[in-house]
Structure formats: structure tokens, C-alpha cells
Amino acid sequence: MKKTQAPLLVTKHLKTSFKINDHYYQALDDVNLTVNPDEFLAIVGESGCGKSTFANTIMGLLDEHDSKVSGSAVFEGQELTKLTETGYDEIRGLKLSMIFQDPLSALNPLKRIANQIDEVMAYHTDLSKTERYQRVLKLLAEVGIHDPKRTARQFPHQLSGGMRQRVMIAMAVACKPDLIIADEPTTALDVTIQAQILDLLRRVQQENHTSIILITHDLGVVAETADRVAVMYAGQIVESGSVQQIFKEPQHPYTRSLLRSIPQIDNATDDLYVIQGNVPSLQKMPAAGDRFAPRIPWIPASAHEDLPVMHDLGDGHQVRCTCYRQFYFKEDQRA
Amino acid sequence: MWKTILRRFLIMIPELIILSMLVFLLAKAMPGDPFLGSINPKSSPQQIHHLMQANGLYDPWYQQYWNWVVHLFHGDLGMSYEYKEPVVGLIQQRGLNTLWLALFTMIMTYMIALPLGVYAGKHEGKWQDNLVRVYTYVTMAIPFFVVLVLGIWIFGYLFNLFPTAGSISPTATGFGTVISRLTHIILPGLLGALFGTVNIVQYLRSEVIDAKHSxxxxxxxxxxxxxKDIYRHHIFRNSLLPIAAFSGYSITGLLAGSIFTEMVFSYPGMGLLFLNAVNYRDYTVITALVLLYGFLNLLGTLISDVVLAVIDPRIRVE
Amino acid sequence: MSLLTVKDLQVYFPVRGGFFNRKLDEIQAVRDVSFSINQGETFGLVGESGSGKSTTGRAILGLEPQTGGTISYQGHDVTKVAKRQHQDFRRDVQMIFQDSFSSLNPQKRIASIISEPLRNFENLSKNDLKLRVLQLLDIVGLSPDALYKYPHQFSGGQQQRIGIARAVATHPKLIIADEPVSALDLSVQAQVLNFMKKIQAEFGISYLFISHDLGVIRHMCDRIAIMTRGEIVEIGTRSDIYQHPIHIYTKQLLEAIPQTDVDHREQHREARLAMNQKYHQDKHQYYDQQGRAFPLVQVSETHWVSLPPNEALRHKILQREEH
Structure with a gap:
């Protein structure tokens, strides 16, 4: 990772709102994120935290009639938030591609695998039909499919879950994009298959010098694969930093609480840590104040900022709100 | 796949036997007898008795049924009591008329319904969609016979564009017969199609919307x-799949269900034949037609199954 | 005496096809599975999708047709569904599903959902019934105003707790929990797991805990069985399985768990790849010619492993030497 290189993707104050009953609700708020070339970034958070909305915003996959994007997202010098549909069609698949959670529904059930991979090259390259077919076979072999010719002829329902996700990856890397967004790519898979798919993603990233944004809820997956991590809560990034910083010196109360609630060997017999309360729903998102504050009520209100911003802790480690300075676990206090 | 089709065929055999038995018994259970129209007050009970005996109407039902089945296999469905003609010939001639009408109706139905359905789905929630919705609601709300009568009045009577009765002009010769046949089916076909589009439009619309958000x-x-290419390569094909699969039911449904149109247009097809047969208790014709309708229904299911198996790789057995 | 004993359980599903839709083949979803669950313990059943773990759980409750084997409850044979009424089996054995929402009738209020098993099995007055439901809500940490709400008004974690409240309503002795936290977020998962432990301590419930998540299984279970392709290949205590795994399938499954130890992730990855390679090299040794696992062999007081005959012999000798 060369620090001097210009960043691949920079978002500033990126906001996405959804229209529900003629009212706009913020699903993504003030997202400032930088993705460098050749980097593996993980965005981690629980359901409804806005991580998938972020992916769809960057990919331009939101329905323009019931969503609104503001702020800026610059990808290779291009302002994505101002891009037209035609402009997007030129970079999607070529420079920017995506892998989805459920590969069965993400593949067209009526088209052969070869056609579906071929399609992306047909639109973005000058390769002839036979050249493209050769490349399809090569791609399938690269993602670890043993009999590419046979798989190329098959339909999605004839493949196993792991095979389908390999096909999705082959499709995503077909034009050697600079950035791949993988939205929960292993959630639907068994643990042994998950490990293989993560290895494959990592390999693809290193061999093609692609950057990957991996979106997941699984902290173990993050720890195994990412270079850098952004933790999201209620539409905001609450902490970001290197994978070492996040897992070994987590600062934000949410990050610390999440890590504590993972079942580990050393807490096998104890109760697991439970974060009080619930994630605020989209309609009930507070307009101001720290969104995590209601879930750590024992921390005095004065510890929080009125309008929490990201604070730099050095070495690229950032944390939202000042409450991290005074945060402690109630259970530890009692003991 | 051939195995599946063959199996489907074999399953039809017991279905057909049960169907034919039901049809036969139902016809027998109908009130009145076939000679009610052909006898006069002067006919003596002996004469009627002889007629009944000659036609085997005193035999037990299974005997009559068996005779009927044996004849059926010889392509003999008996004589029509009303027309004094072999039933097979009658149905052949009327059936051909209905077939032309049904084919035309079906082609028109799809030509109207497919673009409308796709268009509505594509512009989901916008004014274009609402316009199509108004069309389907209006078509659905007006009773079919009103549409037919109105159609005859406007296009046949006011504008005098199309003939309003029959299937062919008696004076037509040579190539003129084809033209004449065509002009006779355009109006009933179009009106029938208009009516038939409603379901397909609504169904296709929701299929397109589903696919769009898939x-x-x-x-x-x-x-x-x-x-626009996604529509061409992904959405259209996937949403047409269930419609195509439905085509089997569609065509056989049209063949069997044109009674209304044929009655209003006095179009000499199977529907009209059936109606008259019921009126005159023409058992042989009724049984033959009901059997044919039942067979068409079974055939429609079969065609639909086969079409689906051919076009959907998830069902296709390799 | 064990609470529930499953012996040689088989669940085969016919594969139909061909000309007359005859039974051509069968899918052996569960093949000769045997285990027993003791009073008050949590018995884990782990496996990947298609391993037959859920089918096993459902077959015990009679939700899947059983092809062979016996199930006995408190020493009584309850294999035949007709015999279950007699042994209070239906009241004593309850189930928690992965997707609580779809197992809760959307048109019924919580009060009536939770009281349903009570109405079926116990003759309570209207007041007593309401009191019990309130108690149950309290146990799973829901406020009394939940009584008159509908399932969709609750979050995923709350729905799962309603499912648990319904399951514990009749004071069951055994709860079969099929992936109870798989659909939940980490923080909610912690909450539900804590509840399950709490009610276990309070009522002495046993669990058959079915999951693919090895981390959750380790946290919850006293004894664990590893299932693959319809068969159990290893049974043991938590430490037997996690610290001393013997079967190659168990080993590679454990290696595949993502670890949060970021400092050693390269080592972990290499170990996993090495294990993977070994698995593909050696796995055939662990299955017989028909691809079936060998019979389980006792390797310690609590630990049973499916081993090839020569290995099995070695372990037997080792054991004898120890004694």
C-alpha cells in the first residue's frame, strides 16, 4: 500500500435519505470515508446501520424516485453523486463492480452462466465473442471452478451456493475493476465455504491490485480479511482505523460493546455482554446528539457532543463523539 | 423430457374415461327425449316405442355407454337428432370456424396485451400505468355481451365496416372466400381479444414489476x-415466461369458450352448435361437444406443462 | 437416566421420477444417528447445511417422517407418535424456530399466542391463564403491554423471545432449538442466548441446540455432536470437541471459524489451508467404501469418534492401557 497514491474513493458528508409516506428519513448520515488503491476495507455494523445503503449509494443503485443523496463521493476524480445513469453505466462493471449476498437470486435463473459473465465484457470491452468465451473459461478457472466448460453451460440453479458465489466473483472481476463492493458475500454460505470465498476475495484483491469494500455484520470475517475497518451505527460511521486499531484498541463504546458480545472461549460459561435498548428505527432517528447515548445511559450526558464529529486519534484512527474518553462498562464498575 | 410428456399423456387416459362417463350420464339425466321435436301429435305410442328401441334407448346405461364408446373409437359419434347429420361431420365443419376465430382472437389478444402489460409495468405508478389501469378496469367492468352488442351496433351498423353475422359470405368465390372469412372474424375476434387482454395485462404488469425489482x-x-437493454435481455424474457406457459390454457379456453361471441354474432361455430344442441336436447351432439371441451381442457394443461418444461431451465430435465 | 435417547434414527426422503413416478432413489437425510440428552444439559448438534441436523431435530418432534430407529423419552419408547400422548411428550418437548416471526400467527395477539400451549395442555381459569402469560413475559423480559400487541410490532430479538416464552409456557423438560439465533444481530443474539441460559438455570430445562455457528455452540453447549452427510462423526464434551478434536471433518470445520485475533491471522490462515489440504488428502480414510462414516468408537469416557477399523483398534488398546 503506497501512501503517496491518490485515493480511489473519497466520500465527504455523504447522506442518503429514503422517502417513506412523503417524508424523507436519513439512512446514511455524514459518511466520510477514504478508500485507497489496493486496499481491503471492511464496513461492519448490524442490520439497519446503513452499510448496505452505503454500497447502493456508491453503486448508484438506489431508486431515484424515493431516495435523495447529498454530500460528495469522488471515485477516480468523478463525482458520483452527480453522475447520470448513462455515466454510471460506463463505469459500473468496468471500474466499479459489486458482489451480492444471495448469489441465487442475484443471478438470472434463465440465463446460462457463460452468458451472464459474458454480458459484462460485451458492454465494456472490444473482445470478440470467442475471445470473451475464452476469458469466461479462464475467469471460472481462476475463481476455483474445476470444470469451467461444464459450469459455463449450466444454469444458476444447478450450482451449489459456494459455486454461485464464485461465479458472481468471476463476473465482478471480469473487467478488472478498480473497486469491488462485496455486500455480505458469505452470509448465506457454510463456514468452510465462507473461508474459501474470503480467501478468494483476498487473492483477487492482491493479484489484480483491486480495492475491495467488504460489507459484513461478522466481526470474525472482518478480522480475518480487512486492512482497514469502518464501524457503522445508526447510519453513521462511529469508528474507523486499521484492523489492529479496531480489534486491539477499540475506542468507541459501540465497537467495544460489540466486541464484548461475541461468544469467545474465555467467556464460555458467563453471560454474554448485552447492549441495552434497541437500534433506533429509521423514522425515530434523533436529529441531534449522540445516537448511541441512549444505549449507555450510565455515561453522563456531558460526555457526549451535541453534534458528534469524528476525532482523529493519529495513525488514521478516528472515532465519533467525545464520549469514548469517559466510557466504561457498567459491569466492570460493579466488580 | 419426452418421458415426462409421455407420462402426462398417459395420465390423460383415465381422466378421459372418467370424463366420458360423466358426460354420458349427465346427458342421460337431462329431461325430455330426443324425439320430442320430431314426433307429431299423431304419432302413436307404438311408433315412439319403436323409435326408442331402434336407437337403443331402452338398454341399460352401461350398455348404451359401451356402444357409444365403441362407436367413438370408430370415429362415429352418432347422428345428430336435430340436424340428421353425422355428429363428427357437424363438429368438423363448425370446429374449423371456431378454430379460425380462436386463433385470430388469440393473436390479437397477445398483440394488444403484451405491449400494454410491459408498458404499464415499466412505468409503474406513473400516468402511463394509470391509463392502462383505467383501460383494464373499464374492460373488466362492462359485461361482455354489452361490449359485443355495442361493437356490432357501432362498427357493424353505424359504420357498416364489418358483417355482423355468419362466417362467410355465400357469394364469395376463390380467394374471396379467404377475405370473406377474415372480415367475418375481425370484429368478434377483436372484441373477444379486448376482453381477453385484461388478465394478461395485469399479470404481465406485475411480473414486469417483480422482475424490475429483482x-x-x-x-x-x-x-x-x-x-433499456436490461429490459430486453432480462426483464422481458423472465416476465413472459409465465405468460407463455399459460398459452396452452388460452388457446383451448378460447376454442371452448366462444359461446357468447358466436351467439351474438350468429357465428356458426361450436359454441352456437352447443347452444342449439342443448335447446333441442340433441344428446349425441351435447355429449360429443362436452367430451371435446373436456379433452381440450386436458390438452391445454398438457400444452402448458410442455411449454413450461421447454422454456424454463429450472423445470427442464436434462 | 437420560432424558431423551435417540437410537439409530433414520430419515430417508424418496426421490421420485421416471415413467410411473416410482421411487427411484432416496435421500438419506439422517442415517443411523444415536445420541442421548441428559437432564438439564445443553446438547449441541453442529453441521453445515444439508448435514441433517435440522431434520434430526424435526424428526424427534414428529415433524418429519421417521424411516427407522427408536426414540425414547424418560425410558419410555415414544417412537410411535400414538404413544406420545401418554408420556406427556407433547407437553414436555417444545421447539424454538430460527425464524420466530413466521412461526407466530400474525393475526393473533401475543396473549393468545403464548397461552395457546397452556390452553392445550393445562386446564386453567381465565385469570390464572393471564397471570401465567404475564409471568412468562416477565421471564423473557417483555413488558405487560406486549400482551395485546401483534407479532409484527416487535423487533427480531423480541419475536424470538416471544417464541421462547411460548416454548417454556408448559414447563417443558426439553426444548429443541433449531438455529435460534442465526437470524439475529450480534447484540440481540447475546440477549437471546443469555435468556436461554437463564431459563435453563431456573427451570432445569435441557436443550437440543442445533446450529451451524461453532462460536455459539461452544458458548452454549455441554456436549456436542458433529454431523455431516446425515451422520454423527464425533460426540464429546465441549473441551473434547474444541480442544481435542479427532475426526478430520471436525478438525477442518474448527479451523474454518473466523478468529478475531488479528495478530495471528496469517498463521491462522496457513493452518487452515494446511488443514484443508490434509482434509482433501485424508478424508477418504475416514469413510468406508460406500462413503459412510465408520461406527463411533469410544476414545475417552465422554468422547466418541467415527474411526476407521485400524485407528479404532489403536484407540481401544490405548484406552485399555490407561485403565
Whole structure:
């Protein structure tokens, strides 16, 4: 990772709102994120935290009639938030591609695998039909499919879950994009298959010098694969930093609480840590104040900022709100 | 796949036997007898008795049924009591008329319904969609015979564009017969099609909307394929699948269900034949037609199954 | 005496096809599975999708047709569904599903959902019934105003707790929990797991805990069985399985768990790849010619492993030497 290189993707104050009953609700708020070339970034958070909305915003996959994007997202010098549909069609698949959670529904059930991979090259390259077919076979072999010719002829329902996700990856890397967004790519898979798919993603990233944004809820997956991590809560990034910083010196109360609630060997017999309360729903998102504050009520209100911003802790480690300075676990206090 | 089709065929055999038995017994249970129209007050009970005996109407039902089945296999469905003609010949001639009408209706139905359904689905929630919705609601709300009568009045009577009765002009010769046949089916066919589109339009619309929001369309978008091409390569084909599968029912349904149209247009097809047969208790014709309708229904299911098996790789057995 | 004993359980599903839709083949979803669950313990059943773990759980409750084997409850044979009424089996054995929402009738209020098993099995007055439901809500940490709400008004974690409240309503002795936290977020998962432990301590419930998540299984279970392709290949205590795994399938499954130890992730990855390679090299040794696992062999007081005959012999000798 060369620090001097210009960043691949920079978002500033990126906001996405959804229209529900003629009212706009913020699903993504003030997202400032930088993705460098050749980097593996993980965005981690629980359901409804806005991580998938972020992916769809960057990919331009939101329905323009019931969503609104503001702020800026610059990808290779291009302002994505101002891009037209035609402009997007030129970079999607070529420079920017995506892998989805459920590969069965993400593949067209009526088209052969070869056609579906071929399609992306047909639109973005000058390769002839036979050249493209050769490349399809090569791609399938690269993602670890043993009999590419046979798989190329098959339909999605004839493949196993792991095979389908390999096909999705082959499709995503077909034009050697600079950035791949993988939205929960292993959630639907068994643990042994998950490990293989993560290895494959990592390999693809290193061999093609692609950057990957991996979106997941699984902290173990993050720890195994990412270079850098952004933790999201209620539409905001609450902490970001290197994978070492996040897992070994987590600062934000949410990050610390999440890590504590993972079942580990050393807490096998104890109760697991439970974060009080619930994630605020989209309609009930507070307009101001720290969104995590209601879930750590024992921390005095004065510890929080009125309008929490990201604070730099050095070495690229950032944390939202000042409450991290005074945060402690109630259970530890009692003991 | 051939095995599946063959099996489906074999399953039809017991279905047909049960159907034929039901049809036969129902016809027998109908009140009145076939000679009610052909006898006069002067006919003596002996004469009627002889007629009944000659036609085997005193035999037990299974005997009559068996005779009927044996004849059926010889292509002999008996004589029509009303027309004094072999039933097979009658149905052949009337059936051909109905077939032309049904084919035309079906082609028109799809030519109207497919673009409308896709158009409505594509512009979901916008004024274009609402316009199509108004069309389907209006068509659905007006009773069919009103549409037919109105159609005859406007196009046949006011504008005098099309003939309003019959299937062919008696004076037509040579190539003129084809033209004449065509002009006779345009109006009933179009009106029938108008009516038939409602379901297909609504169904296709929701299929297109489903496909539009499906994950594979999102994938296609993320590959940088322009939306109009996504419609062409992904959405259309996938949403037409169930419609295509339904085509089997459609065509056989039209063949069997044109009674209304044929009655209003006095179009000499199977529907009209059936109606008259019921009026005159023409058992042989009724049984033959009901059997044919039942057979067409079974055939429709078969065609639909086969079409689906051919076009949907998830069902296709390799 | 064990609470529930499953012996040689088989669940085969016919594969139909061909000309007359005859039974051509069968899918052996569960093949000769045997285990027993003791009073008050949590018995884990782990496996990947298609391993037959859920089918096993459902077959015990009679939700899947059983092809062979016996199930006995408190020493009584309850294999035949007709015999279950007699042994209070239906009241004593309850189930928690992965997707609580779809197992809760959307048109019924919580009060009536939770009281349903009570109405079926116990003759309570209207007041007593309401009191019990309130108690149950309290146990799973929901406020009394939940009584008159509908399932969709609750979050995923709350729905799962309603499912648990319904399951514990009749004071069951055994709860079969099929992936109870798989659909939940980490923080909610912690909450539900804590509840399950709490009610276990309070009522002495036993669990058959079915999951693919090895981390959750380790946290919850006293004894664990590893299932693959319809068969159990290893049974043991938590430490037997996690610290001393013997079967190659168990080993590679454990290696595949993502670890949060970021400092050693390269080592972990290499170990996993090495294990993977070994698995593909050696796995055939662990299955017989028909691809079936060998019979389980006792390797310690609590630990049973499916081993090839020569290995099995070695372990037997080792054991004898120890004694």
C-alpha cells in the first residue's frame, strides 16, 4: 500500500435519505470515508446501520424516485453523486463492480452462466465473442471452478451456493475493476465455504491490485480479511482505523460493546455482554446528539457532543463523539 | 423430457374415461327425449316405442355407454337428432370456424396485451400505468355481451365496416372466400381479444414489476448494462415466461369458450352448435361437444406443462 | 437416566421420477444417528447445511417422517407418535424456530399466542391463564403491554423471545432449538442466548441446540455432536470437541471459524489451508467404501469418534492401557 497514491474513493458528508409516506428519513448520515488503491476495507455494523445503503449509494443503485443523496463521493476524480445513469453505466462493471449476498437470486435463473459473465465484457470491452468465451473459461478457472466448460453451460440453479458465489466473483472481476463492493458475500454460505470465498476475495484483491469494500455484520470475517475497518451505527460511521486499531484498541463504546458480545472461549460459561435498548428505527432517528447515548445511559450526558464529529486519534484512527474518553462498562464498575 | 410428456399423456387416459362417463350420464339425466321435436301429435305410442328401441334407448346405461364408446373409437359419434347429420361431420365443419376465430382472437389478444402489460409495468405508478389501469378496469367492468352488442351496433351498423353475422359470405368465390372469412372474424375476434387482454395485462404488469425489482436486475445494473437493454435481455424474457406457459390454457379456453361471441354474432361455430344442441336436447351432439371441451381442457394443461418444461431451465430435465 | 435417547434414527426422503413416478432413489437425510440428552444439559448438534441436523431435530418432534430407529423419552419408547400422548411428550418437548416471526400467527395477539400451549395442555381459569402469560413475559423480559400487541410490532430479538416464552409456557423438560439465533444481530443474539441460559438455570430445562455457528455452540453447549452427510462423526464434551478434536471433518470445520485475533491471522490462515489440504488428502480414510462414516468408537469416557477399523483398534488398546 503506497501512501503517496491518490485515493480511489473519497466520500465527504455523504447522506442518503429514503422517502417513506412523503417524508424523507436519513439512512446514511455524514459518511466520510477514504478508500485507497489496493486496499481491503471492511464496513461492519448490524442490520439497519446503513452499510448496505452505503454500497447502493456508491453503486448508484438506489431508486431515484424515493431516495435523495447529498454530500460528495469522488471515485477516480468523478463525482458520483452527480453522475447520470448513462455515466454510471460506463463505469459500473468496468471500474466499479459489486458482489451480492444471495448469489441465487442475484443471478438470472434463465440465463446460462457463460452468458451472464459474458454480458459484462460485451458492454465494456472490444473482445470478440470467442475471445470473451475464452476469458469466461479462464475467469471460472481462476475463481476455483474445476470444470469451467461444464459450469459455463449450466444454469444458476444447478450450482451449489459456494459455486454461485464464485461465479458472481468471476463476473465482478471480469473487467478488472478498480473497486469491488462485496455486500455480505458469505452470509448465506457454510463456514468452510465462507473461508474459501474470503480467501478468494483476498487473492483477487492482491493479484489484480483491486480495492475491495467488504460489507459484513461478522466481526470474525472482518478480522480475518480487512486492512482497514469502518464501524457503522445508526447510519453513521462511529469508528474507523486499521484492523489492529479496531480489534486491539477499540475506542468507541459501540465497537467495544460489540466486541464484548461475541461468544469467545474465555467467556464460555458467563453471560454474554448485552447492549441495552434497541437500534433506533429509521423514522425515530434523533436529529441531534449522540445516537448511541441512549444505549449507555450510565455515561453522563456531558460526555457526549451535541453534534458528534469524528476525532482523529493519529495513525488514521478516528472515532465519533467525545464520549469514548469517559466510557466504561457498567459491569466492570460493579466488580 | 419426452418421458415426462409421455407420462402426462398417459395420465390423460383415465381422466378421459372418467370424463366420458360423466358426460354420458349427465346427458342421460337431462329431461325430455330426443324425439320430442320430431314426433307429431299423431304419432302413436307404438311408433315412439319403436323409435326408442331402434336407437337403443331402452338398454341399460352401461350398455348404451359401451356402444357409444365403441362407436367413438370408430370415429362415429352418432347422428345428430336435430340436424340428421353425422355428429363428427357437424363438429368438423363448425370446429374449423371456431378454430379460425380462436386463433385470430388469440393473436390479437397477445398483440394488444403484451405491449400494454410491459408498458404499464415499466412505468409503474406513473400516468402511463394509470391509463392502462383505467383501460383494464373499464374492460373488466362492462359485461361482455354489452361490449359485443355495442361493437356490432357501432362498427357493424353505424359504420357498416364489418358483417355482423355468419362466417362467410355465400357469394364469395376463390380467394374471396379467404377475405370473406377474415372480415367475418375481425370484429368478434377483436372484441373477444379486448376482453381477453385484461388478465394478461395485469399479470404481465406485475411480473414486469417483480422482475424490475429483482436481485438479478440489480446485478445487471451493477454490470453497467443500460436499462433499456436490461429490459430486453432480462426483464422481458423472465416476465413472459409465465405468460407463455399459460398459452396452452388460452388457446383451448378460447376454442371452448366462444359461446357468447358466436351467439351474438350468429357465428356458426361450436359454441352456437352447443347452444342449439342443448335447446333441442340433441344428446349425441351435447355429449360429443362436452367430451371435446373436456379433452381440450386436458390438452391445454398438457400444452402448458410442455411449454413450461421447454422454456424454463429450472423445470427442464436434462 | 437420560432424558431423551435417540437410537439409530433414520430419515430417508424418496426421490421420485421416471415413467410411473416410482421411487427411484432416496435421500438419506439422517442415517443411523444415536445420541442421548441428559437432564438439564445443553446438547449441541453442529453441521453445515444439508448435514441433517435440522431434520434430526424435526424428526424427534414428529415433524418429519421417521424411516427407522427408536426414540425414547424418560425410558419410555415414544417412537410411535400414538404413544406420545401418554408420556406427556407433547407437553414436555417444545421447539424454538430460527425464524420466530413466521412461526407466530400474525393475526393473533401475543396473549393468545403464548397461552395457546397452556390452553392445550393445562386446564386453567381465565385469570390464572393471564397471570401465567404475564409471568412468562416477565421471564423473557417483555413488558405487560406486549400482551395485546401483534407479532409484527416487535423487533427480531423480541419475536424470538416471544417464541421462547411460548416454548417454556408448559414447563417443558426439553426444548429443541433449531438455529435460534442465526437470524439475529450480534447484540440481540447475546440477549437471546443469555435468556436461554437463564431459563435453563431456573427451570432445569435441557436443550437440543442445533446450529451451524461453532462460536455459539461452544458458548452454549455441554456436549456436542458433529454431523455431516446425515451422520454423527464425533460426540464429546465441549473441551473434547474444541480442544481435542479427532475426526478430520471436525478438525477442518474448527479451523474454518473466523478468529478475531488479528495478530495471528496469517498463521491462522496457513493452518487452515494446511488443514484443508490434509482434509482433501485424508478424508477418504475416514469413510468406508460406500462413503459412510465408520461406527463411533469410544476414545475417552465422554468422547466418541467415527474411526476407521485400524485407528479404532489403536484407540481401544490405548484406552485399555490407561485403565
Amino acid at each position: 436481485a438479478y436486475v440489480k446485478t445487471a445494473k451493477s454490470k453497467g448494462i443500460p436499462m
